[in-house]
Amino acid sequence: MKRQLIIAIDGPSGVGKSTLSRRLAQRLQYVNIDTGAMYRSVALAARRAGIALDDPKALERLCMDLDIRFVRNNGAEKVLLDGEDVSEAIRTPEISLLSSKVSAQPVVRSAMVRLQRQMGENGGVVLEGRDIGTVVFPAAEVKFFLAATARERGRRRYLELREKGLDVDLERTIAEVETRDAADCGRQHAPLRQAEDAVLIDTTRLNIDQVLERMLRVVAERQSRQSQNLKEDRVS
Numbered sequence: 001m002k003r004q005l006i007i008a009i010d011g012p013s014g015v016g017k018s019t020l021s022r023r024l025a026q027r028l029q030y031v032n033i034d035t036g037a038m039y040r041s042v043a044l045a046a047r048r049a050g051i052a053l054d055d056p057k058a059l060e061r062l063c064m065d066l067d068i069r070f071v072r073n074n075g076a077e078k079v080l081l082d083g084e085d086v087s088e089a090i091r092t093p094e095i096s097l098l099s100s101k102v103s104a105q106p107v108v109r110s111a112m113v114r115l116q117r118q119m120g121e122n123g124g125v126v127l128e129g130r131d132i133g134t135v136v137f138p139a140a141e142v143k144f145f146l147a148a149t150a151r152e153r154g155r156r157r158y159l160e161l162r163e164k165g166l167d168v169d170l171e172r173t174i175a176e177v178e179t180r181d182a183a184d185c186g187r188q189h190a191p192l193r194q195a196e197d198a199v200l201i202d203t204t205r206l207n208i209d210q211v212l213e214r215m216l217r218v219v220a221e222r223q224s225r226q227s228q229n230l231k232e233d234r235v236s
Contacts, residue, residue, distance in 0.1 A: 009024075031125045
């Protein structure tokens, strides 16, 4: 029986990683692991507990006690934090900015990376984040790096928040995306960068379906290559 693949999707905020990871996992019947949601959950828990984001010892203790899980309910994926559905609570602009600061803490990243590796070590998973193909699973069989301009990503985020009934400003949302980019790329521990062997897809002028089809073609090629290698190994 052939081993199922580990698929890594990296890229900046607002590029469509979460949606594409979820849809790709559904098409392949793989497990979707939203690593960004994990850091957002830590940020939410830290804010609720009144923990300073520059207090590594308190953050480490917090991470050790947290129970973060992904479940599917009536076709919808839910993020549970200590049993509570926080799928919406972790998607606010405030938590988005806090999660970037939380994820820059080495103790938090170490705790989450350990958990992510445990979740995905047997394959059959799609993981999305900012360091999946470079740090979490550098040997992943398939790696994608999704990109788009900051203005386009800010526009998408603005429309998403407006649809949820939030009163947001377009230019401010774009500025927040740029601030997040600077934090993610400039952090000392596991900064956002494209893995050398990752397939780059610029989504600025593509819709979700177009990007998904490109990703599925790449996965199919890797699966075909894997099958061919297994056949050659049996022959030899």
